[in-house]
Amino acid sequence: MLILTDRAKGGLAIYDFLTRGRRCQVVPLHQAQAQPLKHPIIVCDVDIGNMTSVRLLRAALKLHRVDADIPVLFLTRDSSHLTAALAVSLDATELVYCNDRPAAIHAAAERLISAYQSRNKGATRPASVTEARASDAKSALASCFDAVKRGEPVSTAELDRGASVILGAIKQAKIRSWLDVVWQFDDVTYQHCLLVAGLVAAFSLKWVLASDHQHLLLQAALLHDVGKARIPPHILNKSGPLSKPEMDLMRTHAELGHAMLAGQHGISPVILDVVRHHHEYLDGSGYPDRLQGRQIKDYVRMVTICDIYAALIERRPYKAPMPPQQALAVLTDLGAKLDRNLLKSFEAVVADSG
């Protein structure tokens, strides 16, 4: 269920009731969204007397109502004919009044979802559990990147959710299933971050890290490239090699990401360390601080291995993923730059990814 709202602070208590037992995303209208979020119903809790809200709602519906058959349920804030007419003009499938009994609102939503799903039975392949989790993790990641683009703090709740979803997915399915799903994502940065996070999850499970460390490391892996939210898209998405000035600019993402998160209350030093230092090498040839050996923590070394491996196996329209063993050979050729023992342990993840 997708809830679009212009209410501050996450909306109404009734949302909890409305979404019982369903995966739900509450999207504030003022948050710019780049990717459509497909759900079997869109619930609009918007002041349709407010022209700005109406304008934002039109844009959001255009993006997220990927199938014209998806029902749109309006929670109206008054029961006037004018409000009803406005909602209908915005393509409302049905209207319910916010102050109606929660059970009646819930029932209306369930009825619309059920009707939509029975109309579409067999028309589309149901999403696998891994697909649903990858989609969920991507939305959590997108929310963090969107916040950074706006110069706002990342939501630690979203970050926490993303990490839990990925750990759950990798515990339940092999890393290969996760890669198969994430390779379908077009956005270069999101695909990369979700590949890295999946690999880190698989690695941490092989390495038998304590669960709270796993969770924190997953959050760090998700956010490791958050500084790229401030890198121009034409550089991020360039299909050919970067020029020297472009490469220099790209390399600022580690410091940029660190600076943005360091100013936010509640971000763990582990996350800050990974964000700033995931491009450091043990021989001191990395960036931005040219750290060496013991200055680089084990958990940063793990993310670095996963980061390089993910970059090699990424799928692009113009590039097939490098086969696992070939990618492992590239990592091995980096010699003293990477932790030899960790790389040996990573071989088990590589074996599962093929």
Ligand SMILES: [Fe+2]
């Ligand atoms: Fe990076």
